Amino acid sequence: MPTSALTMHLSFLSAVGMLGLANAVSVAVIPPYPVNGTSAVQFALDGPFDAPKTDFFNQSTFQWWYFDALSEDLKQSIVFTFYANTAAASGVVGSPFNGLTLNLQLANGSMPEFAVPSEAILMATVGEGLSAIMNGTGYSWYESSDLSFVYIDINDKFNNITGSFQIASGAPHHAMCGPATEGASLLVIDGLGWANSIPDGTALIDLNVNGEKFKFKGVGYHDSNWGVQASSSSESAMWYWGHARVGPYSIVWSDVLDIAASKEFQSGYVAKHGEIISDSCGNITVRPTGQNSTWPPIPGQQPSGFHIVYDMGGNGVLDVNITNSETISYEPLAYSRWVGSTVGGIQGQDMYKGVALYEWEGG
Numbered sequence: 001m002p003t004s005a006l007t008m009h010l011s012f013l014s015a016v017g018m019l020g021l022a023n024a025v026s027v028a029v030i031p032p033y034p035v036n037g038t039s040a041v042q043f044a045l046d047g048p049f050d051a052p053k054t055d056f057f058n059q060s061t062f063q064w065w066y067f068d069a070l071s072e073d074l075k076q077s078i079v080f081t082f083y084a085n086t087a088a089a090s091g092v093v094g095s096p097f098n099g100l101t102l103n104l105q106l107a108n109g110s111m112p113e114f115a116v117p118s119e120a121i122l123m124a125t126v127g128e129g130l131s132a133i134m135n136g137t138g139y140s141w142y143e144s145s146d147l148s149f150v151y152i153d154i155n156d157k158f159n160n161i162t163g164s165f166q167i168a169s170g171a172p173h174h175a176m177c178g179p180a181t182e183g184a185s186l187l188v189i190d191g192l193g194w195a196n197s198i199p200d201g202t203a204l205i206d207l208n209v210n211g212e213k214f215k216f217k218g219v220g221y222h223d224s225n226w227g228v229q230a231s232s233s234s235e236s237a238m239w240y241w242g243h244a245r246v247g248p249y250s251i252v253w254s255d256v257l258d259i260a261a262s263k264e265f266q267s268g269y270v271a272k273h274g275e276i277i278s279d280s281c282g283n284i285t286v287r288p289t290g291q292n293s294t295w296p297p298i299p300g301q302q303p304s305g306f307h308i309v310y311d312m313g314g315n316g317v318l319d320v321n322i323t324n325s326e327t328i329s330y331e332p333l334a335y336s337r338w339v340g341s342t343v344g345g346i347q348g349q350d351m352y353k354g355v356a357l358y359e360w361e362g363g
């Protein structure tokens, strides 16, 4: 592990210690089984942005840290999800408590998927950033204290995958409906939280997958979700979520429909040249397009793309169309994840092109 996150991590921690800044560091161990008791779960920003949002994980509390990247020709993509309490997070009974999944879209069109159970997760929060070792898996990550950089180190002996994944952020982190200030809401829907630490960035992927090179430079993204399973109305909700680039704009959306309550919760984010130009709730509408695009969606229907309209007040109306290029993950009636191309911009101004990675989740 020459450039492993662990090595960087330990040398960083000892450097911090020598500088007498040890109070900026907090360390946590998430055991590979639930802890009995009532967890204190955070849905408003209180402390380090990317830190675990519960004091411990009981049978029903969960969190995952998600990282993705796609190539600008839409032919390659990669998605990592690192889970604490996989069963509560995914609803898949019998899952290992801690674990990770890795989805690849290879240039030849095949889409291998890997799942690796983990022992304890060792975590250290420094500044706003979180670094972690998924013990016993060969996966670990290091994130800088200002969220400008993240590095995943892979030495996976089970699947014979080695190499690295990194993102240099190009767009500031944000809360659900505005800037990431103390106390800002991180609540997507009752029982589900969201912290978007890297809305857009330049990604470098350099892996060796069972002897084959998997290497590209593209667009990267990182966020985290957490929640309490039993109380979550996400059970009866469906959502559209995704991130895109179109010309100079970095865009992140989430448009959630609570089906039981018939209520829609929308969150939009746009940055340009590394500055947030709009970040709000209630002003962005995401709708499926093409032949099979009923809304609310009928499970099983596959639209051919999405139309996003975001009223940014004084900054104009962002209007973007996305056309699916490839379905990169699919669970019948429950979930689709795509990569696609974008066209759009601010109405009345220059129009641009770009790429996107996005999903529909049926709850």
Ligand SMILES: *[C@@H]1O[C@H](CO)[C@@H](O)[C@H](O)[C@H]1NC(C)=O
Pocket: 036
């Ligand atoms: C947690 O609760 C379960 C069920 O009540 C019990 O079987 C288990 O021993 C408890 N675990 C601990 C560490 O106390």
Ligand SMILES: *[C@@H]1O[C@H](CO)[C@@H](O)[C@H](O)[C@H]1NC(C)=O
Pocket: 036, 037, 038, 039, 040, 041, 058, 059, 060, 061, 228, 231
């Ligand atoms: C876990 O903690 C949450 C509080 O955040 C509580 O609602 C839930 O009932 C607890 N689950 C168990 C199995 O104790």
Ligand SMILES: *[C@@H]1O[C@H](CO)[C@@H](O)[C@H](O)[C@H]1NC(C)=O
Pocket: 106, 108, 109, 110, 212
């Ligand atoms: C694509 O490449 C992978 C890795 O080399 C290989 O395992 C797979 O069989 C290939 N798929 C196709 C459809 O050629």
Ligand SMILES: *[C@@H]1O[C@H](CO)[C@@H](O)[C@H](O)[C@H]1NC(C)=O
Pocket: 029, 119, 120, 135, 136
């Ligand atoms: C993590 O793995 C290392 C190496 O196998 C082991 O020494 C250590 O005890 C493990 N830590 C935890 C908390 O499981």
Ligand SMILES: *[C@@H]1O[C@H](CO)[C@@H](O)[C@H](O)[C@H]1NC(C)=O
Pocket: 160, 208, 209, 210, 211, 212
């Ligand atoms: C793992 O991949 C390497 C190439 O990186 C190859 O030489 C080796 O045979 C593979 N090992 C197994 C067990 O497949």
Ligand SMILES: *[C@@H]1O[C@H](CO)[C@@H](O)[C@H](O)[C@H]1NC(C)=O
Pocket: 177, 279, 280, 281, 282, 283
């Ligand atoms: C749009 O966002 C602004 C700023 O967050 C907010 O004040 C306004 O109420 C929102 N409009 C709607 C229709 O929700």
Ligand SMILES: *[C@@H]1O[C@H](CO)[C@@H](O)[C@H](O)[C@H]1NC(C)=O
Pocket: 289, 307, 319, 320, 321, 343, 344, 345
């Ligand atoms: C997106 O498509 C809709 C029709 O589905 C069209 O009205 C709109 O102008 C398009 N926007 C852009 C930016 O192309």
Ligand SMILES: CC(=O)N[C@H]1CO[C@H](CO)[C@@H](O)[C@@H]1O
Pocket: 291, 292, 300, 301, 302
């Ligand atoms: C899955 C699904 O709903 N497919 C439909 C998409 O639209 C075409 C044309 O209307 C139908 O023939 C498919 O059945």
